[in-house]
Amino acid sequence: xxxxxxxxxxxxxxxxxxxxxxxxxxxxxxxxxxxxxxxxxxxxxxxxxxxxxxxxxxxxxxxxxxxxxxxxxxxxxxxxxxxxxxxxxxxxxxxxxxxxxxxxxxxxxxxxxxxxxxxxxxxxxxxxxxxxxxxxxxxxxxxxxxxxxxxxxxxxxxxxxxxxxxxxxxxxxxxxxxxxxxxxxxxxxxxx
Ligand code: 5GP
Numbered sequence: 754x755x756x757x758x759x760x761x762x763x764x765x766x767x768x769x770x771x772x773x774x775x776x777x778x779x780x781x782x783x784x785x786x787x788x789x790x791x792x793x794x795x796x797x798x799x800x801x802x803x804x805x806x807x808x809x810x811x812x813x814x815x816x817x818x819x820x821x822x823x824x825x826x827x828x829x830x831x832x833x834x835x836x837x838x839x840x841x842x843x844x845x846x847x848x849x850x851x852x853x854x855x856x857x858x859x860x861x862x863x864x865x866x867x868x869x870x871x872x873x874x875x876x877x878x879x880x881x882x883x884x885x886x887x888x889x890x891x892x893x894x895x896x897x898x899x900x901x902x903x904x905x906x907x908x909x910x911x912x913x914x915x916x917x918x919x920x921x922x923x924x925x926x927x928x929x930x931x932x933x934x935x936x937x938x939x940x941x942x943x944x945x
Contacts, residue, residue: 757872757939759841760784760852763860764876765906767888769922773876773932774854780933781943785849787840790816790825793832796893806837823866826859829901836863850940857909864916872939874932875916879923881907 764770778784790806792813801807808816813833816822825835836853844851853863857875864873878884884906888899913919918935922928937943 757870758845758850759867759871760850760936761860761863761871761873762852762854762876763857763873763916764922765857765878765884765909766902767884767891767906768876768878769887769925769928770854770876772925773920773922773929774852776929777933777936778852783850783940783943784852785844785847787836787844787851787853789834789836789840789855790822791832791834793829793834805834824855824859824862826856826862828856828859829898829905834859857912861912861915872918872936873916874918874920874935875913876928876932877910877913877919877921878906879921883923 762770762774774786778786788802788804788806790808790813792808792810793805795801795805795807799805810833813835816835816837817825821837821839822835823838823841825833828834834856836855836859841851853860855863860873864871878887881903885899885903888894888902894902920928920932920935
């Protein structure tokens with residue numbers, strides 16, 4: 754079994770990956786969330802430096818120049834997101850396992866770079882209708898942005914088989930136990 758140093762979670766937007774990760778972090782303090790940098794606006798309820806490091810376009814581009822990112826993507830037109838190398842170092846320094854919650858293209862890039870050192874999990878929505886309904890319920894996006902996210906999701910679903918494991922998120926409890934069970938198989942030290 755490979756020695757895994759990082760947990761990479763990816764999914765189309767609206768697949769419910771954030772809730773699965775949140776629950777895992779509550780139950781297993783051995784993991785720590787890798788907070789990404791983004792140029793998008795903070796949403797109501799979000800906390801700076803916990804949900805994201807909110808950067809201006811100039812600050813973000815400066816970090817790109819400094820080679821501060823493990824990976825970065827313009828996930829949506831005009832909105833960049835990136836994993837800071839310093840964030841991974843910070844979590845490693847705490848002797849914890851970083852969890853990356855990143856988009857499918859960014860995840861493929863990280864997978865290529867660190868394939869021996871990570872476990873990658875793709876969270877699937879049960880179908881596109883469920884995805885659409887979740888995006889609407891969030892009530893954080895305009896109709897135009899919902900359509901953009903849905904079109905992107907259709908493309909991203911084609912890459913699901915390239916990841917180590919897949920979890921279908923239909924019923925949350927069922928999905929969480931599937932998710933957890935798969936993770937524990939690869940991190941035997943998590944067993945009580
Ligand atoms: P949201 O704007 O809903 O928080 O996130 C939009 C998308 O950006 C999600 O799919 C999320 O996983 C992705 N994302 C968040 N951080 C990063 C990152 O550091 N790199 C990449 N490539 N995608 C990210």
